[in-house]
Structure formats: structure tokens, C-alpha cells
Amino acid sequence: MKHIKKTICTALILVISLCAVPYQSASAASVAELQAKRKTLAASTENARKEIEGLKNKQLSAEEEMEAMDKVLNSIQAEMEAAEADLNFLTEKLTAAEAELAAATEKRDAQFVLLGDRMKFLQQKGSAGYLEILLDSENFSDLIMRMQYVNDIMGYDKAILDELQAAQNTIQAKTDEIAESHAEQETVVAIQQEKVNEMEEIVQEKQALIDSYKSDMKKYEQMIAANQKADEAVLAEIARQSGTSTVYYSGSGSFGWPVPAKAASSSSLSSGYVNRISPISGKAESHSGYDIPAPYGSAIVAAEAGKVTYSGWMNGYGYTIMIDHGNGLSTLYGHNSSLVAKKGQVVSRGQTVAKCGSTGWSTGNHCHFSVLKNGAYVNPEPYLGVKNVSY
Structure with missing residues (x-):
């Protein structure tokens, strides 16, 4: 019997001496990686600024000066978009971590209650509780079975301890x-505000540069030529796409509004399809579409389904999107800060194709929206269902 008791005690010691498995949590993208990405973008912006400084001593055309300013604006915009993406990632990561913390805390509290109940039971029974089970064995086979039973019970107690420790580790990690x-x-919010301030500064510099053209006859003539080149480029593009056989718009119903950030109303227009005094040159001109002001970076969407026939820089219109809707009908979206849709891409009605900006010959963030029918500008009013304005 003594030999049996010694064997039992040895078995109990082995069970109790099992070690817990340490907890390890999976890590998300490190802060250092996010900071490195923003550092690269900041270097790009600084290079653009240096390029402008290097160009100041050269005799640049009005168009080259505008492109240089827009290059800095777009570099800053890229930094802002990266910071926004980082902030969204961090917010999702924080939300997930808070949910995991709440779950771990709930589990820890439940395990703690369960462990307390087990400790009360063991205190009442003492160490003899397990021995009584084993010493009541009727034969050796019964002893082996009871030892396994005791092992299972002690394994259960140990599992409670392990889970409690793992939950506590999770709580600390989260x-x-x-x-x-x-x-x-x-940190990211501070970076965003810094970039907003930088962008406002560049926009003011651009406005001052445009204002200076009004007293510089040579630059004024270049502005007129740039605007003429813009229209020539648009019409040339229309001519290239006139052979399309795909019809995306049947002519029934109105186009969708291209600037969701603003209401589809005449009161949202800063200029209509009219003969007007140019805000750039101060001279009379024919305005070929609707100007719809919106915050920098706002979504510009396709007014109707179609195929993107142009996505790039277009003289006076800056970063421009053109969409062919079939049957000789096209739309143009000008002065964007950045372009989302690519040339050749088929887009659906309401799909984001660009982001609002003030590139090209522009004095404020807005979308210049034009409708062209068979290679000629037409009034957008019957297509958008928004009444034209006289300014």
C-alpha cells in the first residue's frame, strides 16, 4: 500500500508541476512603418517646393508657373490622403483593440469567479480529497482509472489558471x-492640420500669382492662349472618340449631379453656361459649363455611365476627366486636385472619378462641368435638370 501511495504522490506532483503556455498577441502595422510612409511623402513635397524655388530665376510661361504651383498642391494633397488613411487604419485598430479588451476583461472576471469556487472546494476538502478517491480503489485497474480521473480534474483546475493568466495578458497587451x-x-491629426495650413498658404500664393497676371500683358495673353488650347484639346479629344459604338446614355431622364458635396441646385453654382467676365482675366469670355464650388478633395462623380476617354492634365482645365456616353454625348470634369478614374475605364453613374481642386486656370476649389454634343459645348441645364444662371 505504501508503494501505491508513493506512486500516487509522484503522479500528483507531475500534474501540478506542468507549466503554463505563455500568451503572445499578434501585432498590427507598427507606428514606425506609418511614420516612414509619411516621411517619404513629406520629402516629395519638399522636392516640389525646391523645384519651384529653382524655377523662380527662369522666364517661365504662365502655364508653367501654374503647373509648378499645382505640383506642390498635389504633393500636399497626397500627404493629407495618406494621413487620412493612417487615421482610418488607427481608428479601426483602436476599435478592434477596445472590443478585444472588453471580451478579455469579461472572460477574466468569469474565470476568476470559477477559480474562486474551485479554491473554496479544495480548501474544504483539503489534499485528502484527491487521495480519498484513489485510496478507495478496489483493484489496480480501478486505481489506474481513478488516477486518470484525478488527472482530468487537476488538468481542469490548471486550465482555469492558464485561461485566467492568458486573459490577464491579453488585457495588458490591449x-x-x-x-x-x-x-x-x-500625431496624425496634428499632421493633417499642418498640411491644411500648408495647402491654404499655397492656394493664397497661387491666387496672388494669378492676380499679378492681370497687370502683366504678356502673361495675360498667355492665359488667353492657354484657355484656347484647353478648348482645342477638348474638341480634338471629342473628334477622336466620335466613332464609339457603345451607347451608355439613352437620352431618357436627367444626368446625375457630379458634386455630391453640394446640393443639385442653381444656388450651388458660382458660374453658369453664359457669356461672362472672366474671374481670371477680368475680360469678357464664353463660359462653357457649370462651375460648382466644393471643399478641396470632395468626390467628383460621373454624371452618367460611360467610358473615360481622357484622364490627365489639360492646359487651362488642369487635371481633367472626360467621359464618353455614346451617341456623340460627352461630359468634362475640370480643375480636379487628383484623378481616380483611368483612361479606358468604364464607369457607372455616381462613381467617383476625381477629387475636387483648383488646378489649371482656377481661383478656387470647384468642378467645371461641361456637356458636349457632337463636338460642341451645350447648355448643361436640360441634362442636369438644374436651371442655368446668368453669372
Whole structure:
């Protein structure tokens, strides 16, 4: 019997001495990686600024000066978009970490209650509780079976301890992760505000440059030529796409409104399809579409389904999108800060094709929206269902 008791005690010691498995949490993208990405974009912006400084001593055309200013604006815009993406990522990461923290805390509390109940039971029974089970064995086979039973019970107790420890480790890891995410969020928000200030500064510089052209006859003539080149480029593009056989618009119903950030109303227009005094040159001109002001970076969407026939820089219109809707009908979206749709891409009605800006010959963030029928500009009013204005 003593030999049996010694064997039992040895078995109990082996079970109790099992070690817990350490907890390890999966890490998301490191803060250092996010900072490195923004550092690369900041270097791009700085290079664009240096390029402008290098060009100041050269005799540039009005168009070259505008392109140089727009290059800096777009570099800053890229930094802002990267910061916004980082902020969205950090917000999602923070939300997930908070949910995991809540789940781990709930599990820890439940395991703690369960462990407390087990400890009360063991305190009442003492160490003899397990021995009584084993010493009541009727034979050796029964002893082996009872030893397995005791092992299972003790394994269960150990599992409670392990899960409690793992839950506590998770709580600590998620608490640290949440603190880190909050700190990084504050950093990204500060970067966004810095870029907004930089962008406003560049826009003011661009406005001052455009204003200076009004007293410089040579630059004024270049502005007129640039605008004429823009229209020539548009009409040439229309001529190239006139052989299309795909019809995306049947002519029934109105186009969708191209600037969701603003209401589809005449009151949203800063200029209509009219003969007007140019805000750039101060001279009379024929305005070929609707000007729809909107915040920088706002979505510009396709007014109707079609195929993108142009996506790039187009003289006075800056970054421009053109969409062929079939049956000789096209739309143009000018002065964008960045382009989303690519040439040759088929887009659906309401799909984002660009982001609002003030590139090209523009004095404020807006979308210049034109409708062309068989190679000629036409009034957008019957297509958009928004009444034209006289200014």
C-alpha cells in the first residue's frame, strides 16, 4: 500500500508541476512603418517646393508657373490622403483593440469567479480529497482509472489558471495597444492640420500669382492662349472618340449631379453656361459649363455611365476627366486636385472619378462641368435638370 501511495504522490506532483503556455498577441502595422510612409511623402513635397524655388530665376510661361504651383498642391494633397488613411487604419485598430479588451476583461472576471469556487472546494476538502478517491480503489485497474480521473480534474483546475493568466495578458497587451493608438492618432491629426495650413498658404500664393497676371500683358495673353488650347484639346479629344459604338446614355431622364458635396441646385453654382467676365482675366469670355464650388478633395462623380476617354492634365482645365456616353454625348470634369478614374475605364453613374481642386486656370476649389454634343459645348441645364444662371 505504501508503494501505491508513493506512486500516487509522484503522479500528483507531475500534474501540478506542468507549466503554463505563455500568451503572445499578434501585432498590427507598427507606428514606425506609418511614420516612414509619411516621411517619404513629406520629402516629395519638399522636392516640389525646391523645384519651384529653382524655377523662380527662369522666364517661365504662365502655364508653367501654374503647373509648378499645382505640383506642390498635389504633393500636399497626397500627404493629407495618406494621413487620412493612417487615421482610418488607427481608428479601426483602436476599435478592434477596445472590443478585444472588453471580451478579455469579461472572460477574466468569469474565470476568476470559477477559480474562486474551485479554491473554496479544495480548501474544504483539503489534499485528502484527491487521495480519498484513489485510496478507495478496489483493484489496480480501478486505481489506474481513478488516477486518470484525478488527472482530468487537476488538468481542469490548471486550465482555469492558464485561461485566467492568458486573459490577464491579453488585457495588458490591449491596454498598451490602445494607449499607443491614441498617441499615434493625436500625431496624425496634428499632421493633417499642418498640411491644411500648408495647402491654404499655397492656394493664397497661387491666387496672388494669378492676380499679378492681370497687370502683366504678356502673361495675360498667355492665359488667353492657354484657355484656347484647353478648348482645342477638348474638341480634338471629342473628334477622336466620335466613332464609339457603345451607347451608355439613352437620352431618357436627367444626368446625375457630379458634386455630391453640394446640393443639385442653381444656388450651388458660382458660374453658369453664359457669356461672362472672366474671374481670371477680368475680360469678357464664353463660359462653357457649370462651375460648382466644393471643399478641396470632395468626390467628383460621373454624371452618367460611360467610358473615360481622357484622364490627365489639360492646359487651362488642369487635371481633367472626360467621359464618353455614346451617341456623340460627352461630359468634362475640370480643375480636379487628383484623378481616380483611368483612361479606358468604364464607369457607372455616381462613381467617383476625381477629387475636387483648383488646378489649371482656377481661383478656387470647384468642378467645371461641361456637356458636349457632337463636338460642341451645350447648355448643361436640360441634362442636369438644374436651371442655368446668368453669372
